[in-house]
Amino acid sequence: MVTGGTTTTITDRVLTVSHLVKKFGDVTAVNDVSFEIRPGETFGLLGPNGAGKTTIISMVAGLFPPDGGSVDVAGTAMSPSSIQAKRNIGLVPQELAIYPDLSARENLHFFGRLQGLRGKEREARVTVVLDLLGLSDRAKEQTKKFSGGMKRRLNIGIGLLHRPHLLILDEPTVGVDPQSRNSILDAVHRLSAAGTAVLYTTHYMEEAQRLCDRIAILDQGSVQAEGSSDELITLTGGADRIDLEGTGDMAAAAQAIRGILGVKRISPMGTSGLTLTVSDGPRILASIVTGAATAGMHVTSVQVSRPDLESVFLHLTGKALRD
Template sequence: MNLSVTGEPEALRSGRGEGANVAEKVLGAQGLVKRFGPVTAVDGVSFEIAAGETFGLLGPNGAGKTTTISMVAGLLVPDAGSVTVAGVPMGGSSVEAKRHIGLVPQDLAIYPDLSARANLEYFGRLQGLRGSTLRQRTAEVLELIGLADRAKEPSKKFSGGMKRRLNIGVGLLHRPTLLILDEPTVGVDPQSRNSILESIEALSVEGMAVLYTTHYMEEAERLCDRIAIIDDGRLQAEGTRDQLIELTGGVDTIRLTGSGSLDAGAAAVEQMPAVRRVVRDHGTLVLTVSNAPTAIAPIVNAATGAGLSLADVEISRPDLESVFLHLTGKALRD
């Protein structure tokens, strides 16, 4: 399990990134350091992303996420470390590496007086698209971001969420090998946020590598194959969600509420290998278990077989907030 930020990361695995090899590696960031005067904003950050994989940088504001992706995209030159994109080294004047990148910044980069289609066509021409290729790709992107029916309207009439989706569309036009999304849902309403996340989820179908920064735990859990927790400019840990959860001990809680023989039910379940502890709380048994989704069925069968009539079964699992607190000693949004 790759939960260390020192040395070369292990081969990518899990989800769409499983079985990745060197040929499939789209992004390689190694030992990135960036200082602003006496402040070290990024300190030795290393990670890799494979084709078709969504990789999340999860951390609070000021953790170093935007500085990291600015170095990855070639907008900032690192004080130490290196970046390769599709096997091409990134340098301050490197055009070849940057051609592989679609960057969606946190601040909107669209023209308010232009329509959605005109915005996409303008940026498409900047990216070298012309004629029927540009028209076809513009239409495809409008469908993907859910703005095909509003294509002729000036973007200044759009909601915040629609503007964000158009911003994402600009980054997608030239079919980048690596798409970088910096906090793309900041400041939008829940409905628009969900639409944005649905658009991003659809990108995996095209086999695109995605680097996604967020301070929203639920977004990282929903979108990302692997997640790196970043704080104070350093990667605190990196892995799949389940691998990160294991850092907290990986234990879940199951609450069995019911009537009948509570003592007999407790005696039956506490003998099971997955159960670490059983606490009686009035009409409820509170179980500390390993891997609750797998253990729940045998536990319920054992409890009911012992004479416990269940009225409610509740599972609580540790989340990335728990991991961040465990690693840093503070809440994710502190």
């Protein structure tokens, strides 16, 4: 594959992250993290705020070095000074990196020149990217007139221009409307199907389930589990999730429920309820509701859910993904 005028030979692993460690003073932000991504695979990093996702992405992209471990991109060791390794990636940050007074086409041409694309090759890539992201009909319009979703799509397009082996998407759908969100997800799916390796972070569990071939769940800087959605769901041991909404003394209700056989974990659901991880939810549901009511909680809504990726996340971290 030609990248910015250079030819790169890749192995069967586009990204290899080995035993990464990063410390900030006395705080260990990333602790012995390892994973791999192969061509055409979308790999998700899921974790609550502060889990280490952004720090991992920064090291993968060579923005700063790890204190331990290594990153290899398409057969080349990554470091802040490794130009070749950086040519193999396309980094799409959460923050928009576009010029509002330029059109979409002008933005892409500008960044294409920075990426080393020249002449007809750059023109062809700009046209392909505009079409891929559904922006061809607005290509000549100043981007300051774009919706938030269109700006997000253009941001992704900039990262794609030079045909990176690895595309890093850091929460690419934050703050966009549902239609633009679906367009972005469809574009990522097409990229993966065409052989691009994708490293994807998100706060939307349904995005991870829809897009990711494998997922690593992070908490406190460490990988708690890794695998496909189905493989991760087996980690709950068939546990169900019960959401209790209501008013009253939540702390007392949680204490009372905790003693019921089959209740594995209890977490607050904001200020208006409790989320439980349990075995055989339907069988013990009556005891749970009775126990909560006796302890002073007025239950207004009950929902029982079979195991899913959200259940796994809660089971492993004790938090909701958005916490």
